[in-house]
Amino acid sequence: xxxxxxxAAPEAEQRDVRExxxxxxxxxxxxxxxxxxxxxxxxSLVRHLHGFxxxxxxxxxxxxxxxxFLTAAGHITDDRRQEFILLxxxxxxxxxxxxxxxxxxxxxxxxxxxxxxxxxDAPEIQLGGDVAQGAKGVPCWVSGQVRSVDxxxxxxxxxxxxEADEDGFYDVQYEGKRTAGRGRLRSATDGRYRFxxxxxxxxxxxxxxPVGELLTAAGRGPMRPAHLHFMVTAPGHRTLxxxxxxxxxxxxxxxxxxxVKDSLVVEFTRRTGGTAPDGSxxxxxxxxxxxxxxxxxxxxxxE
Ligand SMILES: [Fe+2]
Numbered sequence: 001x002x003x004x005x006x007x008a009a010p011e012a013e014q015r016d017v018r019e020x021x022x023x024x025x026x027x028x029x030x031x032x033x034x035x036x037x038x039x040x041x042x043x044s045l046v047r048h049l050h051g052f053x054x055x056x057x058x059x060x061x062x063x064x065x066x067x068x069f070l071t072a073a074g075h076i077t078d079d080r081r082q083e084f085i086l087l088x089x090x091x092x093x094x095x096x097x098x099x100x101x102x103x104x105x106x107x108x109x110x111x112x113x114x115x116x117x118x119x120x121d122a123p124e125i126q127l128g129g130d131v132a133q134g135a136k137g138v139p140c141w142v143s144g145q146v147r148s149v150d151x152x153x154x155x156x157x158x159x160x161x162x163e164a165d166e167d168g169f170y171d172v173q174y175e176g177k178r179t180a181g182r183g184r185l186r187s188a189t190d191g192r193y194r195f196x197x198x199x200x201x202x203x204x205x206x207x208x209x210p211v212g213e214l215l216t217a218a219g220r221g222p223m224r225p226a227h228l229h230f231m232v233t234a235p236g237h238r239t240l241x242x243x244x245x246x247x248x249x250x251x252x253x254x255x256x257x258x259x260v261k262d263s264l265v266v267e268f269t270r271r272t273g274g275t276a277p278d279g280s281x282x283x284x285x286x287x288x289x290x291x292x293x294x295x296x297x298x299x300x301x302x303e
Pocket of ligand 1: 164229
């Protein structure tokens with residue numbers, strides 16, 4: 001419906017002009033930034049942030065609520081709890097960044113979210129050793145080969161692995177400084193790797209903080225399908241951050257952080273007793289999975 005001439009329409013126009021003037025002034029305040037990239041990022045951020053506020057006609061009470069949310073996220077964050085990565089994950093920003101910065105390359109292993117549970121300086125584990133280090137769960141033999149997209153094996157690749165135990169918790173979520181369910185291995189001269197760990201279990205992302213409140217308010221669940229994290233680093237190759245997911249998991253189609261890609265869903269074969277691939281005799285249930293980690297050479301420039 002058209003506003004009467006000379007009243008509402010000009011008022012709305014004046015409002016738009018006033019609002020745009022604020023935005024323009026802030027954008028211009030970054031004109032003198034030394035780094036062109038910093039200027040580009042910040043000016044775009046301001047443009048979109050202001051556009052978002054205008055779009056929803058953000059109230060001051062809502063703005064205060066947002067500040068309180070971010071303050072709570074800061075207070076709960078420390079070197080073992082990373083609420084901001086969780087926030088980025090549940091908003092899909094982490095996966096979008098993966099899509100933008102680590103695009104799929106033909107034949108290469110796909111990337112997915114880093115998540116909040118990586119810890120630097122994980123213990124070195126010998127090939128064939130046990131990453132579980134006391135983490136509860138069904139023993140799981142994990143093996144494969146690290147190679148380049150051209151098929152050449154990558155020797156000496158640093159492979160960080162980390163996962164939750166069968167109760168759905170990472171070591172850093174327990175009291176104390178125990179390290180379990182994480183380790184660092186190096187691929188052999190033929191690129192192969194192998195280790196014992198535990199069969200991954202589905203788990204809820206930590207939901208006792210502000211991100212949990214966000215999920216509850218949205219009517220969303222906190223569960224992630226069972227997975228094992230990998231980060232693979234090798235000279236001359238792009239670092240690969242990924243997981244493998246357990247085929248058949250009930251949460252594959254509703255991962256709280258949107259991290260599932262079909263190529264990363266693999267069969268974990270359940271076994272009972274018998275001789276494991278490393279020659280050890282097993283007397284209970286165990287599992288095995290094979291997954292090759294295919295890296296992209298660094299010199300392959302992105303589009
Ligand atoms: Fe995880």
